[in-house]
Amino acid sequence: MESLKLIATIALAALVHFIGVRLWPDFARAVDVFLVLVALHGLRGNSLSGLLVGLLVGLLQDTLTSGPFGLFGFADTIIGYVTARLAQRLVIQRPTGVLALVSFAAVLQQAITVGLAFLLLPAPETPSPVWAVIRAGACGVLGMAIYIVAGRWRNSSETRRRGRMSRLRLG
Amino acid sequence: MDERRTGWVLIIVLVGQLVYLAIQGARAGETRLEGVGLRVLGPMAHGVASIPEELSGAREGVKLRGTLLEENRQLRREAADLRLQLLRLTDVEGELLRLGNAVRYPTPPAGRIRAVDIVYADHTSWLRTLILYTGEVEARRNQPVLSPDGLVGRVVHVAGPYAKVQLITDRAAGVGGMILRTRRQGVVRGGLGTGLELDYVPLQADVRPGDRVLTAGIDGVYPRGIPIGTVASVEPGGQLFHRINVAPAVDFGTLDQVYLLEYQAVPQTLKETSPSGKP
Numbered sequence: 488m489e490s491l492k493l494i495a496t497i498a499l500a501a502l503v504h505f506i507g508v509r510l511w512p513d514f515a516r517a518v519d520v521f522l523v524l525v526a527l528h529g530l531r532g533n534s535l536s537g538l539l540v541g542l543l544v545g546l547l548q549d550t551l552t553s554g555p556f557g558l559f560g561f562a563d564t565i566i567g568y569v570t571a572r573l574a575q576r577l578v579i580q581r582p583t584g585v586l587a588l589v590s591f592a593a594v595l596q597q598a599i600t601v602g603l604a605f606l607l608l609p610a611p612e613t614p615s616p617v618w619a620v621i622r623a624g625a626c627g628v629l630g631m632a633i634y635i636v637a638g639r640w641r642n643s644s645e646t647r648r649r650g651r652m653s654r655l656r657l658g
Numbered sequence: 659m660d661e662r663r664t665g666w667v668l669i670i671v672l673v674g675q676l677v678y679l680a681i682q683g684a685r686a687g688e689t690r691l692e693g694v695g696l697r698v699l700g701p702m703a704h705g706v707a708s709i710p711e712e713l714s715g716a717r718e719g720v721k722l723r724g725t726l727l728e729e730n731r732q733l734r735r736e737a738a739d740l741r742l743q744l745l746r747l748t749d750v751e752g753e754l755l756r757l758g759n760a761v762r763y764p765t766p767p768a769g770r771i772r773a774v775d776i777v778y779a780d781h782t783s784w785l786r787t788l789i790l791y792t793g794e795v796e797a798r799r800n801q802p803v804l805s806p807d808g809l810v811g812r813v814v815h816v817a818g819p820y821a822k823v824q825l826i827t828d829r830a831a832g833v834g835g836m837i838l839r840t841r842r843q844g845v846v847r848g849g850l851g852t853g854l855e856l857d858y859v860p861l862q863a864d865v866r867p868g869d870r871v872l873t874a875g876i877d878g879v880y881p882r883g884i885p886i887g888t889v890a891s892v893e894p895g896g897q898l899f900h901r902i903n904v905a906p907a908v909d910f911g912t913l914d915q916v917y918l919l920e921y922q923a924v925p926q927t928l929k930e931t932s933p934s935g936k937p
Contacts, residue, residue, distance in 0.1 A: 501699055505706040508780055512911055516783040535664045542671060550695030551778065553787045553814075553828050557679045561672065568668050572661075607679060612829045612850060614783070 493528075497544060500524045504551075516618050518625045519593060521548045525563050526592040527630055529570025530579065541567025554600075555607050562599040566592045582631045589630030593623040693817040696789070700820035703778040704791050769881060769921035771804065774821075781825060781852065781910035788823040790916065797821035800879050802919040808885035808907030809833065809873060810916050823916075826886065827852055827906060834877035835886050835904075837863075838870040846871065846886055849903060852910065854887055856902040863900065865892045871904050878924030 500520045507514035521544050529537040545563030549556045570592055579585060597619050604611035614622075682689060757763075774797075778789040788811065790797065796816055803810040803823050811831065815822040824831050827848040835846035835856055842863045849855040859865060869889040875882025887904040895901030 498702070501702055502706065505703050505778065508778065509706055509709075512779070512781065515780045534661065535667060538664070538668050538671060542675075546691060547695050547699060550692055550699055550822075551780065551787055551789070552783075553822070553824055553830075555679055555682055556689045556692045557675050557682065561675045561679070564668070564671055564675065568664075603679070608830060610829050610847070612848075 493540065496524060497547070500544075501547070515551075516614075517621050518629060519548075519596070519622060520629070521545070521559075522563065522566065522593055522596055523589055523626050523630045523633065525567045526570045526589045526626075527585075527633060529567050529592075530574045530585070530588070530634075532571055532574040534568050534571040534575070537567035537571030538564050539567070541565070554604060558600050558603055558607075559596075561603060562596045565599060566596050569595065582635050585634040586627040586631040590623045590627030593626040594619070597622070692815055692822075696815065696817035696820050696822060700777065700789060700791070700817065703789055704775075704820075707775065707777040707791075769802075769919045771917040771919050773915055773917055776914055776916060777820070779910070779913060781827070781913075786825045786828055786848075788825060788913075788916075790821045790823060790918075792819055792821050792918065794819070797918055802880050802884070802921055804884060804917045804919055805908050805913055806917075807909070808887065809880065810908055810910075810913070812879055813918070825910065827854060827910065832877070833880060833886060834874040835871050836874035837865060837889070838872050839866075840864055840869075843874045843876060844902070846904060852906070853890070854904040854906055856889070856904050857899065859900045859902055860898060861894060861900060865889060865900055865902055867891055881919070881921050 500523075504515070504520045507518065507520070511517075525537075525541045525544050528540045531537070541563035542560055545560035546557070548559040548563070552559065570588060573588060577584070579588060597614060601611070601613050604613075772795070774790045774792050776788055777791045778787070780787050788803075790803075790813075796819065797813045799813055799816060801813040801821075803812060809826055811823045811825040811828070813821045814824045825848070826833055826846065829848045831848050833846040834843065836843045837856075837859075840863065842859055842865070844856045844859040847855050847857055856865075856871060867889050871886045871889060873880040873882055873884040873886060885907040887906045890903045890905040892903075893901045
């Protein structure tokens with residue numbers, strides 16, 4: 488059930504990415520939906536699951552780029568692991584904490600991919616610093632928005648479940 | 659699993675990926691994993707790409723009659739002009755063939771073109787890509803990709819009905835180019851941003867802004883004469899060569915369909931053979 492949910496989430500992220508790029512050509516430059524997914528998954532605190540999901544999502548993302556295959560796979564593996572380890576050590580309960588964590592993950596991912604590109608490619612182009620900042624901010628905001636919506640949805644479903652249980656007891 | 663073991667798993671996965679990246683760089687070829695990814699994401703991108711077409715079809719349906727009549731008139735005029743141009747070019751082609759036959763010049767075969775849809779395009783980020791849906795007839799690796807305005811790139815990966823294209827604006831791409839006015843040849847590479855650079859043109863060569871740049875047909879991938887772009891600026895780059903910036907002929911942001919050129923590229927084995935005959 489858990490893996491099915493994960494596959495559905497990855498498919499949804501890919502769909503959002505395709506629709507975004509179709510509607511706004513700069514979407515892929517401004518927001519990285521796949522990175523947000525990896526960082527939010529890492530927030531659960533399971534580092535093994537974080538690194539494996541990072542690897543899978545990163546390799547899928549590599550399919551959509553012209554760089555060496557494995558560039559994002561490598562970066563997202565580290566992102567998945569690092570966010571999970573951070574989530575184990577820090578208590579992240581506020582949405583602003585999520586914003587900071589996902590933004591940090593976006594900066595780290597760009598640093599890793601650029602570093603690897605310089606190692607592997609003959610004449611690599613670096614992403615523009617302005618877009619790097621926009622990307623980090625946009626990813627953070629998206630991550631925070633998803634965290635808030637998911638939290639509310641979890642709370643309301645929990646309230647509904649409790650209501651059903653109390654009715655059952657009364658009945 | 660405890661954190662220490664997970665740390666080991668991370669190290670193994672990262673080292674594995676680094677080795678994979680290094681091997682891939684040395685081979686510079688296709689990867690099986692990439693093909694799997696393309697087969698998984700391709701249909702999804704194709705589905706998303708087909709939605710706006712249906713919407714635009716509905717929008718066309720409610721277009722005003724007057725606009726359509728004007729459009730129709732304009733297209734008729736264009737078709738008449740093109741028919742005249744075709745007649746003139748057919749005449750020129752016949753003359754060229756006759757002259758070629760007279761001196762036994764082996765004219766390169768003119769390739770046929772096939773229209774294909776773009777299902778995913780990311781031409782703005784630093785790792786630019788184009789994914790095509792080619793239908794039942796698969797694309798070939800290194801097949802040139804064109805638009806009515808000029809050269810778009812070449813196919814670098816094929817996975818069933820989907821093909822990934824390396825754009826000419828990619829930093830890793832290289833095209834044999836020539837300046838139409840002087841026939842001076844050089845190598846066109848992706849520049850910073852979405853522009854192009856024409857390299858290896860000596861300082862003594864005459865290059866001016868506004869000069870048209872075409873494919874030279876010397877790289878074994880692209881045939882001669884496809885428009886690449888126009889020289890935007892010329893600066894003295896170093897002691898030997900000009901620094902030439904070229905504006906691409908194609909506006910990559912407006913592409914929704916491209917053409918695959920059925921062109922027989924120079925076989926790789928022939929390209930790798932040394933003058934002495936030893937590969």
